[in-house]
Amino acid sequence: MPLTDIKIRQAKPADKPIKLADTAGLYLEVKPSGSKLWRYRYRIAGRENLFAIGEYPQVSLADARKARDDARELIRQGRHPAHARQTERTRQINANALTFKAIAEEWIEKKRSRWAPYYLMQVERGMKKDIYPRIGRLPIRSVTAADVLAILDRATKRGAEVVALNLRQWCSQVFRYAVATLRADHDPASALRGAVIRPPVNHSRPMDRDEIAAFLRKLQGFGGHRTTVIALRLLLLTFVRTIEMRKAEWTEVDLAAAEWRIPPEKMKMRRLHIVPLSTQAVALLTELKGITGAGRWLFPNHRRPHDVMSATTVNHALMSLGFASATVTAHDFRATASTRLHEMGLRSDFIELQLAHVERNRVRAAYNHADHLAERAAMMQTWGDWLDAVAADNPSARNAKG
Structure with missing residues (x-):
């Protein structure tokens, strides 16, 4: 008979682990310590395997069933769900290491020798003052156009429209560099062209x-x-x-x-x-x-x-x-x-x-x-x-x- 939340909450620990079966290989193991752990038993190539889904109540009954169903789809493909989870975890760790700041600094380093010192100073100052505090720690794939727009809005509100235009351009170049090196899928800053209106140019005027x-x-x-x-x-x-x-x-x-x-x-x-x-x-x-x-x-x-x-x-x-x-x-x-x-x-x-x-x-x-x-x-x-x-x-x- 399938489990219910009431039955799970009422389950008491004993001297030995207790297994409460749900459906399609999913069960809850109640440890003598009182912890309640979701397990999924399955077979690949005739061999029985066990997949640890998580602990109740952090993983609810509905979440455990969904995780089992996802695991069943992987098993149909001949993949062990634990291996797939580890692969995804490694991918996420690597993605988290590829922050906007890390890639921006790599881009700056490649451009450094081609830039005039003053322009280099402008870029580095804009990154440290306006960009890094907002999106520097984010994985570059997770940065959205809305994140960049918030940066531009802050600069515009302090009357620095030209700075905002430069910030958008520098962000865009970092994203394009990340795309070219297969560490991003697109340039979200490109959608923000025209978001900042360039102020009239104040041309130099000779003194009389x-x-x-x-x-x-x-x-x-x-x-x-x-x-x-x-x-x-x-x-x-x-x-x-x-x-x-x-x-x-x-x-x-x-x-x-x-x-x-x-x-x-x-x-x-x-x-x-x-x-x-x-x-x-x-x-x-x-x-x-x-x-x-x-x-x-x-x-x-x-x-x-x-x-x-x-x-x-x-x-x-x-x-x-x-x-x-x-x-x-x-x-x-x-x-x-x-x-x-x-x-x-x-x-x-x-x-x-x-x-x-x-x-x-x-x-x-x-x-x-x-x-x-x-x-x-x-x-x-x-x-x-x-x-x-x-x-x-x-x-x-x-x-x-x-």
């Missing part, structure tokens, strides 16, 4: 003469760190990118030769870039050497001396000077130099070389890092002198438009 004069006046009275003042002045004088300024090392600067050689791995275009230094820039760097010259970096982090100046320091300083981020940003210094130098009649080739822009014309792209260095040095000195004249409100500065 009055804005430059106001900036230089306010900078003289800036109450922050002197190194921050020097960084702002040098950005305007050299019009390098902020990341190139922040990561500058003293081994790259030759004050005697009035040159700053930025190695390829620090440049956006991965090419050596030479910055001729005007007398104004040399004077500032000489002062800076007396402050930070004993260390590695021109602009070390005030809180973490072994690291470089924070990416937000320059823009925060501009805001402290009264320039809202929508009005003037550090990148505007490059646009300012380009526009004003073109207005002064300087050759476009020299300006573009000094900005380290990509040259799309194959003939002109043959320039190497030292091309027209003397002319570029003269241009940089012209720029430094013009800025001095603006700061002094010298009428000669007005010969340039703007």
